[in-house]
Amino acid sequence: MDTNEYPEVTIDSLPYIDHEIGYEGMRAKVDKLVEQEMRKRSNSKRDQALNFPSNFEFFKNSPILATEYQRVQQGKAIVEMDTSRYKLSEPDNKEDVESWSKAVDNSKSQLQHQDLRLFNLELLQKYGANAWRLHNFQLEHELQQYQKTLEEYRQSILELNKQRKTEQAGSQIESLELKWTKMIGQTLQVEVACASLESELRQLKQREQELIAQLELVNQNDDDKVESQPNSEDEAEKEKEA
Incomplete structure (x- = not known):
C-alpha cells in the first residue's frame, strides 16, 4: 500500500465478522502482516505519536515546577527549607544594639504569625465543616456530571459500533461469501x-x-x-x- 496515495488510512478490523482470527496461528500471521504494513507507513500518525519530540519543554508556565523538574533530571538533592527565620534565638553579639533590634523584630513577626494561625484555626473551626460539606457537594455534583457524560459517550460508542456494523454489512458479506462459494x-x-x-x-x-x-x-x-x-x-x- 502506498502511504502517499492513502495518507489517512487507518487499519481496522471486524472482530464480529472476521472469526478466522481465532484460528490457530492466524493471529501471529495477522500481526506479522500488520507489522510489515506499518513499516511502509513511516509518516503515519501512529509513527508520529511514537516519535515523541526530544526537545519538549515541560512546565512552561510554572517556573517553580520547571526548576524542580530540572533539579530532578540532574539528580541533585532537594534543598531543605530554611527554618531559621522561625526560630527565636538571641544574637551572638549581645552588645550589638542592631542585632537585638533584628531579634525583637523577628519575635514580633513570630508573634503575629502565631496570632494569624490562631485566627485561621478559629475560622476553620467555625466555617470549615460547612465549607467542606459544600466542597464535597460540589465534587459529588461534578462526579455525577462526569458519570452522565461518560454514559453518554458509552452510548454514543455503542451506537457508532452498531452503525459501523450495519454499514460494514456483515450479513451482506456472509451472503456474498455464500454466493462466492x-x-x-x-x-x-x-x-x-x-x-x-x-x-x-x-x-x-x-x-x-x-x-x-x-x-x-x-x-x-x-x-x-x-x-x-x-x-x-x-x-x-x-x-x-x-
Whole structure:
C-alpha cells in the first residue's frame, strides 16, 4: 500500500465478522502482516505519536515546577527549607544594639504569625465543616456530571459500533461469501464438464483418425484390384490366341 496515495488510512478490523482470527496461528500471521504494513507507513500518525519530540519543554508556565523538574533530571538533592527565620534565638553579639533590634523584630513577626494561625484555626473551626460539606457537594455534583457524560459517550460508542456494523454489512458479506462459494462450485462443475468434453473430443478425434486410416486402406485395396484387372484380361486373350 502506498502511504502517499492513502495518507489517512487507518487499519481496522471486524472482530464480529472476521472469526478466522481465532484460528490457530492466524493471529501471529495477522500481526506479522500488520507489522510489515506499518513499516511502509513511516509518516503515519501512529509513527508520529511514537516519535515523541526530544526537545519538549515541560512546565512552561510554572517556573517553580520547571526548576524542580530540572533539579530532578540532574539528580541533585532537594534543598531543605530554611527554618531559621522561625526560630527565636538571641544574637551572638549581645552588645550589638542592631542585632537585638533584628531579634525583637523577628519575635514580633513570630508573634503575629502565631496570632494569624490562631485566627485561621478559629475560622476553620467555625466555617470549615460547612465549607467542606459544600466542597464535597460540589465534587459529588461534578462526579455525577462526569458519570452522565461518560454514559453518554458509552452510548454514543455503542451506537457508532452498531452503525459501523450495519454499514460494514456483515450479513451482506456472509451472503456474498455464500454466493462466492456457490459460484466457485459451479465453476468447478463447468471445469469438470469441460475436461470430460475435452476427453470425449480427443477420443472422437482418435476414432476419426482410425476411420480415416481404415478408409484409406480400403481405397488402396480397391485401387490395387483395379490395376490388377487389365493384366488378367491380357493373359486371357493370350491364352485364346495360343
